[in-house]
Amino acid sequence: MTQVTQLSTGTWQISHPFLGEEGIVGSYLVAGNGEVAIVDPGPGSMVDSLLAAIREAGFEPQDVTHILATHVHLDHAGNAGTLARLMPEATVYAHSKGALHLLDTTKVVASASRIFGERMKLLWGEIEPVPQDRLRVIERGDIIPVAGRRLEVHYTPGHAVHHVTYFDAHSGEAFVGDVAGARLQGIDYVRPPTPPPDLDLEAWSESMQLVKRLHPDVIYLGHFGGYSDINPLFAELRERLYAWGDIVLAAMREGKQEAEIIDLLIEKTRPELLRAAGGDARALDRYEIATNYPMTVQGYMRYWRKKHPERLE
Numbered sequence: 144m145t146q147v148t149q150l151s152t153g154t155w156q157i158s159h160p161f162l163g164e165e166g167i168v169g170s171y172l173v174a175g176n177g178e179v180a181i182v183d184p185g186p187g188s189m190v191d192s193l194l195a196a197i198r199e200a201g202f203e204p205q206d207v208t209h210i211l212a213t214h215v216h217l218d219h220a221g222n223a224g225t226l227a228r229l230m231p232e233a234t235v236y237a238h239s240k241g242a243l244h245l246l247d248t249t250k251v252v253a254s255a256s257r258i259f260g261e262r263m264k265l266l267w268g269e270i271e272p273v274p275q276d277r278l279r280v281i282e283r284g285d286i287i288p289v290a291g292r293r294l295e296v297h298y299t300p301g302h303a304v305h306h307v308t309y310f311d312a313h314s315g316e317a318f319v320g321d322v323a324g325a326r327l328q329g330i331d332y333v334r335p336p337t338p339p340p341d342l343d344l345e346a347w348s349e350s351m352q353l354v355k356r357l358h359p360d361v362i363y364l365g366h367f368g369g370y371s372d373i374n375p376l377f378a379e380l381r382e383r384l385y386a387w388g389d390i391v392l393a394a395m396r397e398g399k400q401e402a403e404i405i406d407l408l409i410e411k412t413r414p415e416l417l418r419a420a421g422g423d424a425r426a427l428d429r430y431e432i433a434t435n436y437p438m439t440v441q442g443y444m445r446y447w448r449k450k451h452p453e454r455l456e
Contacts, residue, residue, distance in 0.1 A: 146165055147172075147196045147199045149200075150363075151314065153291070155173075155174075155196075156169060156369070157171065157172060157185075159193070160189075161432065162432055167327065168185060168189065168218055168365070168367070169367045170183050170184055170196070172200055174202060175290035175292065178289055180208065180211055180289045180290055181197075182213065182309060183318070185220075185222055187268030189222065190225050190226070190268065190269075193222070204229060204230055205231065207233045208232050209233065209287070209289045210233050211294070211318070212245075215241035217270065219321075220237065222270075224245065224248065224271030225271045227271075227273050227274060227277045234278070235279065236279045236281050237280065238305040238306070238307050239282055240305035242278055242305075245272065245278060246272055247272060255270075283298035284296065292313065294309045294310065295310045297309075298350075300347070301322065301343050301347020301351075302321040302322060302336060302341070302347060305341075306320055306322065307320075308320065308353075308354055315358075316360065317357060317359035317363065318363045319363065321366070322354060323354070323373070324376075325367070325433040326367070328367060331419055332420070333379050335384040335434075336433070336434035337384070337442035337443055338442045339438070339442045342445065344384060345450075347384065348381060351380070359373065362376075387439070391404055391408065391444060391447065394407055395455055404444070405437055408436060413427060
């Protein structure tokens with residue numbers, strides 16, 4: 144069952160029952176002045192969940208006027224095309240470097256199918272294109288007036304080249320997608336989500352600094368929830384982001400193959416998470432749903448080969 148929590152005046156958090164687990168994949172609903180916006184609507188497998196959540200918050204799906212993607216990865220915006228069909232008044236917003244993948248989903252579907260195989264439909268459901276006349280391309284510095292707010296668009300690459308953060312300077316709320324990593328509620332541990340193909344550690348560090356300079360009162364993560372004490376979170380994420388990268392780099396320099404590196408990273412990092420979770424082994428599985436080790440390693444390996452091939456010599 145979908146869980147809906149009101150966070151502040153006009154802002155709700157939606158927890159999708161992704162793979163039967165709550166509190167891992169989230170969307171946010173913003174409403175006011177006769178408009179309703181959904182930030183990071185989620186995967187195609189969670190369309191029914193999202194529609195139910197909108198109703199639980201007191202609105203109808205037909206009321207939605209804005210669909211805002213922090214980035215176009217399938218867990219954040221895979222259902223955008225389906226929602227555009229179901230929500231005739233809604234416009235979809237995405238950064239220029241990701242918008243093409245919403246208009247033409249062929250490459251995304253092909254790439255994801257190679258990775259996920261027979262689990263593709265279970266995880267991501269239907270992936271429909273967004274009609275061109277329903278898509279608004281955004282860039283850094285844009286202002287989106289919605290629901291009585293002025294959402295600032297800040298370009299925050301690193302996790303993905305098409306990643307943005309939406310910031311409401313009046314309320315102090317920042318919708319940060321995956322820039323702040325994956326930190327599940329109730330566990331003092333932030334994990335770096337580093338999928339291919341766009342991982343860029345330097346850009347990610349700059350994006351974290353940018354968000355900190357905004358001085359938000361609260362940041363809303365895709366995985367998962369709101370956090371106010373952001374400086375320790377970002378410090379922990381940055382340290383772990385580079386530490387994990389160093390583990391992968393050292394293994395690559397030793398000539399280890401991808402499967403060996405995955406096993407090595409698990410061996411070196413899972414004990415720390417288990418300690419943070421108070422020995423609860425279920426936390427390991429929940430974090431793996433949020434951001435899994437194979438894609439983490441694939442992202443780092445591509446980063447080192449693409450950005451710093453000299454470090455592999």
